[in-house]
Amino acid sequence: MASMRTFAQLPDALTWTAEAQEGLLSAHQCDLHGVGSSRRSRLVQAGRWRAVTRGVVDTIPTDPFRRTAEDVPVRPALPLVVRDSAAARARSRAARAAAHRPRSDTDRLFDHLRRRAAWIGLLAHGPGAIAVGTSALALHGVEGLAWPAIPEVALDRAGRRPHRPGVRLRQFDDGMTVVGFGDPRTAEARVATMGWALAQAVPEQPPARGLALLDSALQLGLVDARGLEVAHDQARGRRGVASRHVxxxxxxxxxxxxxxxxxxxxCIEAGVPPDVLQLPVSGxxxxxLGLGDMAWRQTSGRTLVVEMDGRDWHESSTDGGRRDRDRDNAFAAVPGVDVLRFDVRHVRDGVVGRRVRTFLRR
Known part of the structure; x- marks a missing residue:
């Protein structure tokens, strides 16, 4: 009977680096720790690792499209944990705080997948790569990004560098500023600053998603009103921005x-933008009693409150769903308040604005 092949334990330092980088390693990092190309090939052939693109391997064997929260590394590098200067560390404080907020299993999984895409681009092109666009936003911790995500990096004279399959090389923006990213476990990495990342990404997104990215950057404290104005100026002249100024x-x-x-x-597209966000509703x-996500003050004197249900929250917590139903009932009992509730299915079907408009015109 043939003996089963055994694999030597990987160096702890390499394992820690992979955990920091969403399970990914570059060939150079592996070589530095004595895991050469032959050993990497054997690990891939045995199904222990996955080949991602030239020069990058994934130490998580599960297909990304089949992963669950159990596959997510426990201690990845936090969004924008910088190590280059005191000023840069101050800029990252809001991102670190956002990274420690409670997250559902679904949110944790998709955060991992989006950051993984960003790391693929950085590791594939080495120390000269800069995460830009949606990849930079993922590493800053911005919510609302689509998945699957295409890794986006910029290089000096990117057109003369060999492309890596599955990685988008972007032109280096004149004047673009960057911050350091990573922690003591990772390779040296650079990320476009928040304003530049928004300027690069928003013009290329569908309008709803572009708005979600801008809202998230503001809500998490990663950019302020002045920073948003600067980012808007940096976006001017880019393809797609003309229809995104609003x-x-x-x-x-x-x-x-x-x-x-x-x-x-x-609702904005339907011609019924909300009058108030996060409206306090009192008994x-x-x-x-709570805050209504969006609200409209009607000429009749009544107020329409719209609540948006996050699907993953209610799938993971029956208590959360019960609290929201109790709040709905409490809202509806307030004189002059009407409540409409929508979830992800309504958003996907594009009916939220039409139904709000119909209700208001009723």
Missing amino acids: LWEVADARAQSPLESFGRWQ RDGSL
Whole structure:
């Protein structure tokens, strides 16, 4: 009977580096720790690792499209944990705080997948690569990004460098500023600053998603109103931005989730933009019952409140769904308040704005 092949344990330092980089390693990192090309090939052939693109391997064997929260590394490098200067560390403080906020298993999984795409681009092109566009936003911790995501990096004279399959090389923007990214476990990495990343990404996104990115950057404190104006100026002249100027005007830090941003954009397109976001609703005794995601004050004196349900929250917590139903009932009991509730299915079907408009014209 043939003996089963055994594999020597990987160096701890290499394992820690992979965990920091969403499970990924570059060939150079492997070589530095004594894991040469022959050993990497054997690990891939045995199904222990996955080949990603030239010079990059994934130490998580599960196909990315089949992963669950159990496959997500426990201690990845946090969004924008910088190591180059005190000023850069101060800029990253909001991102680190956002990274430590409670996240559902679904959110953790998709955060991992989006950051993984960013790391693929950085590792494939080495120390000269800069994460830009959506890849930079993923590493900053911005929510609302699409997946699957295409890795995006910029290089000096990128057109003369060999392309890596599955990685988008972008032209280096004149004047673009960057910050350091990573922690002591990772390769040296650079990321476009928030303003430049938004300027690069938003003009290329569908309007609803572009609004979600701007809302998220504001809501998480990764950019302020002045920074958003600068990013808008940096976006001018780019392909697609002419039809996106309104997004910069209506972006709002009060939006609590990408789903709210998607629903709000449908209302704006339908000609019924909300009057208020996060409206405090009080009971008969004056006590605060909760905040309505979006609200419209009607000429009749009544107020329409729209609530947006995040699907993954209710799938993972029956208590969360019950609390929201109780709040709906409490809202509806307030004189002069009407409540409409939408979830991800309504957003996908594009009906939020039409139904709000129909209700308001009723």
